[in-house]
Amino acid sequence: MKILIVEDEPKVASFLKQGLEEQSYEVTVVFDGYFAKKMAGENYYDVIILDVLIPYINGLEVAKQLRNEGIKTPILMLTALGSTDDKVVGLDAGADDYLVKPFEFKELLARLRALTKRFTDNMHEQRVIKLHDLELDLDRKVVRRGGKTIDLTAKEFGLLEYLLRNKNRVISRAEISEKVWDSSFDTSTNVIDVYINFLRKKIDKEFPTKIIHTMVGMGYIIKTED
Amino acid sequence: MKILIVEDEPKVASFLKQGLEEQSYEVTVVFDGYFAKKMAGENYYDVIILDVLIPYINGLEVAKQLRNEGIKTPILMLTALGSTDDKVVGLDAGADDYLVKPFEFKELLARLRALTKRFTDNMHEQRVIKLHDLELDLDRKVVRRGGKTIDLTAKEFGLLEYLLRNKNRVISRAEISEKVWDSSFDTSTNVIDVYINFLRKKIDKEFPTKIIHTMVGMGYIIKTED
DNA sequence: CTTCTACTATTAGTATTTTCATAATTTTTA
DNA sequence: TAAAAATTATGAAAATACTAATAGTAGAAG
Structure with a gap:
C-alpha cells in the first residue's frame, strides 16, 4: 500500500x-x-x-x-x-x-x-495458501511449485486444500472422507490412498523435499521437515 | 440522489x-x-x-x-x-x-x-471493462475484440460481464446461477453451459488466444494466459 | 406473422473418479 | 530376528460424471 x-x-x-x-x-x-x-x-x-x-x-x-x-x-x-x-x-x-x-x-x-x-x-486480493515452495491458488484453482503451474482435478484440489489448511497435523482417513468426500468413512475402498498417490505424483515426485507424509496406522500429514 | x-x-x-x-x-x-x-x-x-x-x-x-x-x-x-x-x-x-x-x-x-x-x-470510470484485446462496453452493451464489434444478447452480456468482473478466478456454476440468473442452482438444466458455448462462438472462436476456459468439476475462468 | 431470445433436451465424446488386483512397505507376533 | 499380518502404494481397467455441441421449442419482441 x-x-x-x-x-x-x-x-x-x-x-x-x-x-x-x-x-x-x-x-x-x-x-x-x-x-x-x-x-x-x-x-x-x-x-x-x-x-x-x-x-x-x-x-x-x-x-x-x-x-x-x-x-x-x-x-x-x-x-x-x-x-x-x-x-x-x-x-x-x-x-x-x-x-x-x-x-x-x-x-x-x-x-x-x-x-x-x-x-x-x-481488488479482491488473491487467496493463496502457502507451504514451503508450494502455493495453492484458491482463485485460479491451481497449484504452483518451483515456478511451475500444476493443474489438479477438482477432487485432487479439494484434498490438497483440506490437507494444507490442516498442515502440521495428522489427518485420519475418516476425517478426509468426511471433509473432502463428505461421506462417512468406508473401509472397503482405497480412494483416498489413490488420491494421495495422484497428488504425490503431481506435487512431490520431482522435488527433493516431500510435503506429503504417511503416518502408518494414523493417516497423512502435510509438512516440510522430515 | x-x-x-x-x-x-x-x-x-x-x-x-x-x-x-x-x-x-x-x-x-x-x-x-x-x-x-x-x-x-x-x-x-x-x-x-x-x-x-x-x-x-x-x-x-x-x-x-x-x-x-x-x-x-x-x-x-x-x-x-x-x-x-x-x-x-x-x-x-x-x-x-x-x-x-x-x-x-x-x-x-x-x-x-x-x-x-x-x-x-x-461509476464513470468503470464503463468499460478490458481484458487483453477484448472490451466490454457497459454503456453501449456491446463487446469489441480485435477491432470488431460483437453484439450480444442480454443474457450473454450479463454472463460475460460477471465473468469479466471476476476474471482470473474460477467461478462455479452455482455462483453464475446465483449472480447472473439470480436463482439458486438447479442441476437439471444446462443453460449455463449453453451460454458459455454461445459466448465462445462469438468472442473466442475466431481468435487464437482463448479467454474462456473450463475447469472441469469446478466451473469456468476468464483469463488470457494458458 | 416473422424474427429473435432464452431456454430445454439429447447426444457423443472426454475427463475424472472409483474399483480392483497386486506390489511394496511397515508393524506385529512368535 | 524372521515370518505373518496389517497397512499402504501403484498401475490399469471400469464406471461414472462432466462438458461441448447441436437441434429444437416456447414465448417475447418487433
Missing part, C-alpha cells in the same frame, strides 16, 4: 512517515505543492495525505488540480485550521476526508483504512 | 430530513437498526447517514452487517461520542466517514458531497 505524504513541517512529516512505515505502508514524503502534483501525476499511490499549508501551491489547489487532471486517488486533507468553513472548502476541493491537527495517530490510521477499503474490496 | 437517514431522535431526524430535502436530496428516515438493515438491503441509496445510538441494533453493528452482505453504499456515521477510539471503531466497522454531534449543517453537506463524489466517479 503506497502513500504520498505532502507536509512541510519536518517534525510532522517524519512522525507520519515513521508511524506509517511501522504499519508497513510504503511512504513517500514531499514538502511542497509543486512536487506533490508532480509525484501524484507520475506515480501511483493508494492514498495521498495532503497538508493544506504548504509552499508554492497550497493543498486545496493541489487537490483541485489533481482532480481536474482526472486523478482519483483518495485524498486525506490535513490542517491546523478546524473551522467548519475550512473543512467544507477542503472537501469540496476534492478531498475525500479531512483531519484537524493535532490528531491521534490511530484516528489517522482508521481514516486511511476507510479510504483504502473500497479500493481493496474491489 | 437518495439518502437513508437512520436516527431515532425526532428533532435531529426532522432537522436533517428538512435540510437535505431543501438541497433536493430524496430522503428516507428510519428510526432503528432493524429497519435500517431492512431498507438498506431492499432499496438503493446513494448514502446512508447512520446514527450510532439507535434502538435494537446499534449503528456499528448495522454497518458491519451491511458490509458483510456486500452492500457498499457509503456510510456517514453520526454520533455524540467524540473520542478517537469511537471514531476508530466506527470507521473500522465499515463507515466511510464519521461526524460528531453537534455539527454544522454545511459540514455535513460537504462530507456528503465528498462521499457521493467518490462513488459516482467510480
Whole structure:
C-alpha cells in the first residue's frame, strides 16, 4: 500500500512517515505543492495525505488540480485550521476526508483504512495458501511449485486444500472422507490412498523435499521437515 | 440522489430530513437498526447517514452487517461520542466517514458531497471493462475484440460481464446461477453451459488466444494466459 | 406473422473418479 | 530376528460424471 505524504513541517512529516512505515505502508514524503502534483501525476499511490499549508501551491489547489487532471486517488486533507468553513472548502476541493491537527495517530490510521477499503474490496486480493515452495491458488484453482503451474482435478484440489489448511497435523482417513468426500468413512475402498498417490505424483515426485507424509496406522500429514 | 437517514431522535431526524430535502436530496428516515438493515438491503441509496445510538441494533453493528452482505453504499456515521477510539471503531466497522454531534449543517453537506463524489466517479470510470484485446462496453452493451464489434444478447452480456468482473478466478456454476440468473442452482438444466458455448462462438472462436476456459468439476475462468 | 431470445433436451465424446488386483512397505507376533 | 499380518502404494481397467455441441421449442419482441 503506497502513500504520498505532502507536509512541510519536518517534525510532522517524519512522525507520519515513521508511524506509517511501522504499519508497513510504503511512504513517500514531499514538502511542497509543486512536487506533490508532480509525484501524484507520475506515480501511483493508494492514498495521498495532503497538508493544506504548504509552499508554492497550497493543498486545496493541489487537490483541485489533481482532480481536474482526472486523478482519483483518495485524498486525506490535513490542517491546523478546524473551522467548519475550512473543512467544507477542503472537501469540496476534492478531498475525500479531512483531519484537524493535532490528531491521534490511530484516528489517522482508521481514516486511511476507510479510504483504502473500497479500493481493496474491489481488488479482491488473491487467496493463496502457502507451504514451503508450494502455493495453492484458491482463485485460479491451481497449484504452483518451483515456478511451475500444476493443474489438479477438482477432487485432487479439494484434498490438497483440506490437507494444507490442516498442515502440521495428522489427518485420519475418516476425517478426509468426511471433509473432502463428505461421506462417512468406508473401509472397503482405497480412494483416498489413490488420491494421495495422484497428488504425490503431481506435487512431490520431482522435488527433493516431500510435503506429503504417511503416518502408518494414523493417516497423512502435510509438512516440510522430515 | 437518495439518502437513508437512520436516527431515532425526532428533532435531529426532522432537522436533517428538512435540510437535505431543501438541497433536493430524496430522503428516507428510519428510526432503528432493524429497519435500517431492512431498507438498506431492499432499496438503493446513494448514502446512508447512520446514527450510532439507535434502538435494537446499534449503528456499528448495522454497518458491519451491511458490509458483510456486500452492500457498499457509503456510510456517514453520526454520533455524540467524540473520542478517537469511537471514531476508530466506527470507521473500522465499515463507515466511510464519521461526524460528531453537534455539527454544522454545511459540514455535513460537504462530507456528503465528498462521499457521493467518490462513488459516482467510480461509476464513470468503470464503463468499460478490458481484458487483453477484448472490451466490454457497459454503456453501449456491446463487446469489441480485435477491432470488431460483437453484439450480444442480454443474457450473454450479463454472463460475460460477471465473468469479466471476476476474471482470473474460477467461478462455479452455482455462483453464475446465483449472480447472473439470480436463482439458486438447479442441476437439471444446462443453460449455463449453453451460454458459455454461445459466448465462445462469438468472442473466442475466431481468435487464437482463448479467454474462456473450463475447469472441469469446478466451473469456468476468464483469463488470457494458458 | 416473422424474427429473435432464452431456454430445454439429447447426444457423443472426454475427463475424472472409483474399483480392483497386486506390489511394496511397515508393524506385529512368535 | 524372521515370518505373518496389517497397512499402504501403484498401475490399469471400469464406471461414472462432466462438458461441448447441436437441434429444437416456447414465448417475447418487433
